[in-house]
Amino acid sequence: MEGMEEKKSKVILHGMWASTYSKRVEIALKLKGISYEYVEEDLKNKTESLIQLNPVHKKIPLLVHDGKPVAEPLVILDYIDETWKNSPPFYPEDPYERAQVRFWVSYINQQVFEVMGRVMLQEGEAQTKSVKEARERFEVLEDGLKKHFPNKTIRGNDDVGLLDIIIIASFGVHKAIHEAIGVETIDPLNTPTLYNWIERLQQLPVIKEVQVPHDRLVTFLQKYRQEHLQQAAKA
Template structure:
């Protein structure tokens, strides 16, 4: 990193997408300034830096803004090529990383969202769906992203992006348990996924940006309550 480089991240403490970027910056050893945004009262800086979506995260590198979390992550990996690499150089390997990241951010996000917003039998079905999708992910991890069992590093096969997305999505499973009374991941049923999540979230780079447990549980409960109330109002 050149002395002239200046990196600023506009984020929000509970945002999964902001967390992806923070973990990547820390893993790469990139110094950055963090600006916490209030998404209820968005700053003029945020509106100017991301006029299209007006959301976090936004990375500003030497005055140039980059928006959208996955775009930011690829930009980081292409700009700072030191280890760990977020995506491998091999085209097939990159395609596999992109595929499974898409699977996590679409399929798993969808089913965990249902867990958050449903009750009773409907919620139980959503938990079952989530676990089924984690079983699919389990096979993908075994096939494409093996990790040395004695390693404490992320990114088997230069694919740290998978671990970043994985731990940010499932590393808060204890909050789901406390806030919603459900277990979204079974360590017996999907041991590779569970052990990988647990190992990665023990890294200092993740611990430094992990949301405070009590605050996150409270936020999940409030979010759930809001979703349930809106569902009743609209029905």
């Protein structure tokens, strides 16, 4: 009966093709084998559905399950994992291992992702300072991955959990960022664990399904950066 109910459920994802936050949810849905309808949002002209269903933040991604909206990326990922309990589970069974996953996901979101946003949208001395800070934070992440996940294997979908989703969605585009702005923060020499982690995830068919074309993303990032710098210059 439970399986029949899941098959009948309707899932809609409001997202944006270049958003790493949207990619997190897309990957999660694909991993769980959940069929869904995708609504591409123009962030400068959002649909009425998005605004009405997410009145607090009016942001993507937004998951709508049988008419019920669920907002905020991590909240959505937990909702997916708790609603569809089939493999793969997004968290390990061991409480300490779960705590480590939550800690490093939080570190990526609050520390690494934040500084990378500054690197993307700055220039000159400000960017140089942020690049140095970003590399320091990536080194901390590198050490954390080596220390707390020394036996990590990635052979198939069952090896992919929440931390993997966050890593590949956030940093799987690092080569496009490097080409777009000329700054490299993840490489085999300085962050080999993280670099290889990303490379192994990118070989999985489920990840390839949602990957954005490299050239299209580079063009988008260059345009986005240029528009931001022009607006900042006028302010």
